[in-house]
Amino acid sequence: MGKTSFRHIVIGLGGLGSAAAYWLSQRDGGDVLALEQFELGHARGESEDHSRIIRKTYHTVDYVRYAQAAYDTWAEVEAHAGEELVVKTGELNFWPEVTTLDETAFNSAMAACDVPFERLSAAEVSRRFPQFRFDDSIHAVWQPDGGLLAASKANAAHRRLAARQGAVLRDNAPVEAIRQINGGYEVRAGGQIYEGEKLILAAGPWTNRLLAHFGLSLPLVVTQEQVSYVTPLDAAPFTPERFPVWIWMIHDNYYGFPIYGANGVKIARDRFVPTTAETRSFTPDPENEAQLRGFLERHIPQAAGPLLYSKTCILTHTPDTDFVLDSLPGHPGVFCVVGANHAMKFASVIGRTLADLACTGETAQPIEAFRFGRDALRSTE
Numbered sequence: 001m002g003k004t005s006f007r008h009i010v011i012g013l014g015g016l017g018s019a020a021a022y023w024l025s026q027r028d029g030g031d032v033l034a035l036e037q038f039e040l041g042h043a044r045g046e047s048e049d050h051s052r053i054i055r056k057t058y059h060t061v062d063y064v065r066y067a068q069a070a071y072d073t074w075a076e077v078e079a080h081a082g083e084e085l086v087v088k089t090g091e092l093n094f095w096p097e098v099t100t101l102d103e104t105a106f107n108s109a110m111a112a113c114d115v116p117f118e119r120l121s122a123a124e125v126s127r128r129f130p131q132f133r134f135d136d137s138i139h140a141v142w143q144p145d146g147g148l149l150a151a152s153k154a155n156a157a158h159r160r161l162a163a164r165q166g167a168v169l170r171d172n173a174p175v176e177a178i179r180q181i182n183g184g185y186e187v188r189a190g191g192q193i194y195e196g197e198k199l200i201l202a203a204g205p206w207t208n209r210l211l212a213h214f215g216l217s218l219p220l221v222v223t224q225e226q227v228s229y230v231t232p233l234d235a236a237p238f239t240p241e242r243f244p245v246w247i248w249m250i251h252d253n254y255y256g257f258p259i260y261g262a263n264g265v266k267i268a269r270d271r272f273v274p275t276t277a278e279t280r281s282f283t284p285d286p287e288n289e290a291q292l293r294g295f296l297e298r299h300i301p302q303a304a305g306p307l308l309y310s311k312t313c314i315l316t317h318t319p320d321t322d323f324v325l326d327s328l329p330g331h332p333g334v335f336c337v338v339g340a341n342h343a344m345k346f347a348s349v350i351g352r353t354l355a356d357l358a359c360t361g362e363t364a365q366p367i368e369a370f371r372f373g374r375d376a377l378r379s380t381e
C-alpha cells in the first residue's frame with residue numbers, strides 16, 4: 001500500500017476540487033491527496049462540458065475584482081499547461097426593458113474596477129452582429145474581455161498538472177466516513193483509510209452529505225439544467241472570431257456560445273427545477289428544447305438549424321447566490337467550497353484561494369461575502 005498520510009486531502013474532483021488539488025500541489029507537491037467518488041471527468045456533476053461563460057460583468061466590486069483575478073490565474077495555468085483555456089469572444093449582455101436584474105449595479109461595479117464596456121442600441125447590435133435580431137425595446141452592453149472557458153479541458157489540465165507535481169489523485173473512491181483525530185482527520189474512502197491535516201470539501205451537489213460528517217448542513221438547492229447544441233444553417237457567422245458569448249439579462253435567462261467543441265452553437269435557458277444528485281434525470285426536457293428553438297428562430301434565425309444534442313446537468317444554489325468559501329465552524333482545518341451556480345469561470349482562482357487558506361490561513365482575495373456563517377446560510381429548518 002502507498003502513502004496514506006497527507007498534509008491536504010481534497011474531496012471531490014469536479015472543477016473546483018481539481019483546481020484546489022493543482023494549487024495545493026504547487027505549494028506542497030506530493031503531500032496532496034485528492035479523492036473522487038466516480039471516474040475522473042465524469043458528467044454526473046456540475047463542471048463537465050466544452051464551455052462555460054467567463055466574464056467580468058458582475059454586480060458588485062468584489063465579484064468584478066475576483067473575476068479579474070480569475071483571468072490572471074487562468075493565464076498562469078494556460079502558460080503551465082501549454083494550451084488555450086480561455087477563448088475571448090467578447091460578451092453581449094442584452095437588457096430587456098423589464099428585468100429582475102439591476103443594470104446600474106453591473107455598470108457601476110465594472111466602472112469602479114476599470115473594466116471597459118459600451119452601451120449598444122439594438123440598431124448598433126445589428127450593425128456589428130447581424131446574427132442577432134432584436135427590436136428597439138432592448139439595448140446591449142458589450143464587454144470585450146468576455147468569452148468562454150474550455151471547462152472540461154481546464155479541469156483535465158488542473159488534474160494532469162497536479163499529478164505531475166506529485167499529488168495523488170484517486171478515482172472511484174467515495175468518501176464514506178470522516179473522523180477527527182489528533183492533529184487532523186481520518187478519511188475512509190474506497191476501502192482505504194487516509195489521514196490528512198487539512199481537508200477541502202469540494203463536493204458540489206453532494207456537499208450536504210459531506211457536511212453531515214461534521215454535524216452541519218447548508219440550505220442548498222440542487223436543480224436540473226440542460227444545454228443544447230444546434231447546428232447553424234451556415235457555420236461561418238458563428239465561429240468564436242465572429243460570434244460572442246451572450247446573455248439575456250433577466251432571472252431564468254437564455255444564454256449562448258459560438259461553435260466550440262461540438263459542431264453547433266450552444267444555447268441554454270436556466271430551468272431551476274429542484275432535484276437531487278441521486279434522483280436527477282439524464283433525459284433532456286423537450287419543452288426546454290422547444291423554448292430554445294423559439295428563441296433562436298426569433299432572435300438568431302441563422303443559427304436555428306437541426307438540434308445536434310442536448311445534455312443535462314445539475315447545479316447547486318445558495319439562497320443568496322453567493323459562493324461558500326470558508327472553514328467550517330469549529331474546524332479551522334476544514335474548508336468548504338460551494339460554487340452557487342456560477343463558479344466555473346472562477347475555478348482556478350477559487351482553487352488558489354483554498355490553497356492560500358489551507359496553507360497560511362489567509363488570502364488577499366475578496367471573499368468576505370462567502371462566509372459559512374452568514375445570515376443567508378442559516379438554515380430555516
Ligand SMILES: Cc1cc2nc3c(=O)[nH]c(=O)nc-3n(C[C@H](O)[C@H](O)[C@H](O)COP(=O)(O)OP(=O)(O)OC[C@H]3O[C@@H](n4cnc5c(N)ncnc54)[C@H](O)[C@@H]3O)c2cc1C
Nearest residue numbers: 012014015016037045046047053175204339342343344345
Ligand atoms: C448547465 C450549466 C451551466 C453553467 N454555466 C456556467 C457559466 O456559464 N459560467 C460559470 O462560471 N459557471 C457556470 N455553471 C456553474 C459551474 O459549472 C459550477 O459552479 C461548477 O462547475 C461547480 O463545480 P464543483 O466542483 O463545485 O461541482 P462538481 O463539478 O459537481 O464537482 C463535485 C465533485 O465532488 C465529487 N464528490 C461528491 N461527493 C463525494 C464524496 N463523498 N467522495 C468523493 N467525491 C465526491 C463528485 O463526484 C464531483 O465530481 C454552470 C453550471 C451548469 C450545470
